[in-house]
Amino acid sequence: MAKTITIAPVTRIEGHAKVTINLDDAGNVADTYVNVVELRGFEKFCVGRPVEELPRIVTSICGVCPWSHHLASAKANDAIFGVEPPPTGRKLRELCNAVAFTEEHILHFFFLAGPDYVMGPDADYSIRNVLGILQADRELGRRVVRARHLGSRMLGILSGKSIHPVTAVPGGFSKPLAERDRDRLASMAQEVLDFAKFAIGYAKEEIFPNYAEEIRDLGTIETGFLGTVAEDGSLDLYDGRLRLMKPDGTAEDFAYDQYDDVIVEHVEPWSYLKFPYIRAWGEFSMDIDRPVGIYRTNTLARLNVADRISTPLAQAELEAYRKAFGRPVQQTLRYNHARLIELLYNAELAVQLLEDPAITGRDTRVPVTPRAARGVGCVEAPRGTLIHDYQTDDEGMVTDVNLIVGTTHNNAPINMSVNQAAKRLISAGVYDETILNKIEMAIRAYDPCLSCATHNLDGTIALTVKIVARDGGTIANLSNVGPLRERNEEEARPR
Amino acid sequence: MIAERDAEILPDHCAAEVVVLCCGNVLLGDDGFGPAVAAALHASSRIPERAAVVDAGTAVRELLFDILVCDRRPRQLVLVDAVDVGRDPGEVFELELDRFPKVNVATLSLHQAPTTHLLREIRDETGVEVTAIVCQIAQRTEEVEDRLSPAVLRAVAAAADLIRRRFLDDESAKE
Numbered sequence: 001m002a003k004t005i006t007i008a009p010v011t012r013i014e015g016h017a018k019v020t021i022n023l024d025d026a027g028n029v030a031d032t033y034v035n036v037v038e039l040r041g042f043e044k045f046c047v048g049r050p051v052e053e054l055p056r057i058v059t060s061i062c063g064v065c066p067w068s069h070h071l072a073s074a075k076a077n078d079a080i081f082g083v084e085p086p087p088t089g090r091k092l093r094e095l096c097n098a099v100a101f102t103e104e105h106i107l108h109f110f111f112l113a114g115p116d117y118v119m120g121p122d123a124d125y126s127i128r129n130v131l132g133i134l135q136a137d138r139e140l141g142r143r144v145v146r147a148r149h150l151g152s153r154m155l156g157i158l159s160g161k162s163i164h165p166v167t168a169v170p171g172g173f174s175k176p177l178a179e180r181d182r183d184r185l186a187s188m189a190q191e192v193l194d195f196a197k198f199a200i201g202y203a204k205e206e207i208f209p210n211y212a213e214e215i216r217d218l219g220t221i222e223t224g225f226l227g228t229v230a231e232d233g234s235l236d237l238y239d240g241r242l243r244l245m246k247p248d249g250t251a252e253d254f255a256y257d258q259y260d261d262v263i264v265e266h267v268e269p270w271s272y273l274k275f276p277y278i279r280a281w282g283e284f285s286m287d288i289d290r291p292v293g294i295y296r297t298n299t300l301a302r303l304n305v306a307d308r309i310s311t312p313l314a315q316a317e318l319e320a321y322r323k324a325f326g327r328p329v330q331q332t333l334r335y336n337h338a339r340l341i342e343l344l345y346n347a348e349l350a351v352q353l354l355e356d357p358a359i360t361g362r363d364t365r366v367p368v369t370p371r372a373a374r375g376v377g378c379v380e381a382p383r384g385t386l387i388h389d390y391q392t393d394d395e396g397m398v399t400d401v402n403l404i405v406g407t408t409h410n411n412a413p414i415n416m417s418v419n420q421a422a423k424r425l426i427s428a429g430v431y432d433e434t435i436l437n438k439i440e441m442a443i444r445a446y447d448p449c450l451s452c453a454t455h456n457l458d459g460t461i462a463l464t465v466k467i468v469a470r471d472g473g474t475i476a477n478l479s480n481v482g483p484l485r486e487r488n489e490e491e492a493r494p495r
Numbered sequence: 496m497i498a499e500r501d502a503e504i505l506p507d508h509c510a511a512e513v514v515v516l517c518c519g520n521v522l523l524g525d526d527g528f529g530p531a532v533a534a535a536l537h538a539s540s541r542i543p544e545r546a547a548v549v550d551a552g553t554a555v556r557e558l559l560f561d562i563l564v565c566d567r568r569p570r571q572l573v574l575v576d577a578v579d580v581g582r583d584p585g586e587v588f589e590l591e592l593d594r595f596p597k598v599n600v601a602t603l604s605l606h607q608a609p610t611t612h613l614l615r616e617i618r619d620e621t622g623v624e625v626t627a628i629v630c631q632i633a634q635r636t637e638e639v640e641d642r643l644s645p646a647v648l649r650a651v652a653a654a655a656d657l658i659r660r661r662f663l664d665d666e667s668a669k670e
Contacts, residue, residue: 041638045522060522060552111560134564145564146504153504163554188504 027429089172172365219442370396
């Protein structure tokens with residue numbers, strides 16, 4: 001009998017999603033869909049407001065990466081007003097971006113994706129979470145927590161508040177950095193760098209070798225890649241040109257305010273979230289054997305498109321990574337490895353910026369005057385390329401807003417990776433919770449932020465699997481903890 | 496005793512004796528109840544040094560994780576949030592964490608079920624006293640809206656007063 005398997009919500013990703021796996025009459029995977037929730041009406045909400053308010057408002061879109069939205073919005077404002085921040089203002093923004101990245105990447109690797117690796121994908125759900133890590137290795141847990149606290153405290157010193165920042169303003173940065181604070185930050189940044197060095201060494205020695213097969217195969221698909229590079233082709237997370245790489249590794253660069261000439265959006269009737277694809281590559285297709293127009297963003301993509309990394313330790317890691325896995329790397333679970341190289345880069349960058357005498361300059365912003373204009377701001381967010389595109393009237397009031405967030409770029413690839421993983425792992429109707437968790441691992445590798453509107457507490461959310469017959473009747477409910485599991489133990493048994 | 500080097504970087508939500516975490520998205524209508532209560536508490540009274548009132552916005556997951564995994568934690572954690580559990584709109588009440596089954600989030604509102612789950616983890620695993628003060632929303636918001644409904648707006652002052660009396664006033668410190 002044909003069945004539908006539903007995984008909802010996907011655990012330990014930001015926001016929530018529902019995965020539906022349709023089996024055919026033989027019990028093999030026919031189709032898969034990843035449905036996500038999105039914040040609706042944000043563009044309409046912004047219209048009619050002063051554009052300089054948006055850097056403050058957009059931080060409420062998402063409690064997970066508020067700095068990325070804040071900085072992309074500030075850059076869009078710079079473009080609207082036709083100004084460039086002074087060097088100190090720009091460096092302070094870059095410093096905040098680098099520190100926020102370290103905090104986010106530590107969170108993802110150790111709290112969200114890490115439990116799958118540290119505890120193992122087949123470990124009991126009750127310990128396959130951050131508490132499991134803490135109990136298994138208290139010293140590791142203590143180091144992770146301290147490193148995250150350091151990042152949070154640094155952002156607090158730099159901007160006054162780390163949750164909903166307000167310090168990036170049109171034309172620069174509102175608050176100069178005092179010498180005394182710079183000294184405090186420098187020692188904290190050095191400690192974060194020490195942790196980053198430890199983290200990548202730990203992962204390379206203790207984690208990745210144990211999962212070589214999963215990393216090579218799970219969710220692996222062939223796509224193009226998009227990311228930001230500096231003028232010299234090196235990795236840049238704050239500013240630069242967008243580089244688009246084809247699956248064969250050839251690449252071309254374009255200015256980020258031309259994104260809508262290159263990227264178009266496909267719509268599927270089963271998802272609110274759109275599917276961006278590359279116009280010049282042909283008619284959109286998510287066929288995993290013959291995809292058309294599909295590209296990926298986020299860490300894997302950024303390391304693929306960058307020619308080099310400007311900081312020495314991260315560059316050495318990139319060289320070793322390329323030697324082992326080539327360029328471009330298509331293994332989806334390598335997102336996690338790439339994430340740790342980026343952690344190292346950001347930690348090094350923070351140290352470098354704090355050693356720069358210009359970081360304590362007093363000239364942090366330039367004045368701005370309202371005008372009618374279009375302004376595009378683009379940064380690399382932890383979850384992918386983030387684009388804010390605004391238009392204003394001659395009084396500087398917003399007339400149009402368009403946002404493309406990192407996870408939206410990866411919508412099609414996430415669906416394809418789930419499809420690939422499900423087809424590889426499920427056959428003749430046989431599946432169990434470990435297999436379903438492995439499918440989720442493919443999603444988690446992308447570190448998706450599926451709903452900027454929610455504040456649910458992942459890591460302890462149950463996994464629910466519904467098996468539905470073609471006539472719509474529920475055949476069984478599977479879950480990973482608590483009463484549902486007991487109630488459906490018989491049905492949960494692998495068949 | 497916590498090391499001096501840790502104390503310097505310890506976030507307020509771990510270091511204070513009493514922590515009031517006010518969470519919610521101010522762009523989602525009545526979900527902005529928590530941040531509104533935080534603003535009311537800061538505006539209307541001095542927060543004692545032993546306490547911290549935090550507008551956690553949409554980042555509460557990270558703050559609760561911090562509390563869960565940190566060596567130093569508050570004695571009392573108060574979570575302020577909006578919920579939809581079928582009460583009268585604007586009704587402020589204490590949420591019973593044990594009322595919710597541990598897993599059945601698929602049939603509960605995702606808005607609050609995972610929060611209650613993690614709060615219970617903190618209570619059971621760390622011994623922190625956890626109280627959830629919540630407000631029944633008037634309506635679910637389908638699109639971005641930065642205003643509270645009249646019923647929830649009226650409840651903000653009442654909730655702030657309740658929290659002040661129970662957790663922040665000097666008398667509450669002696670309990």
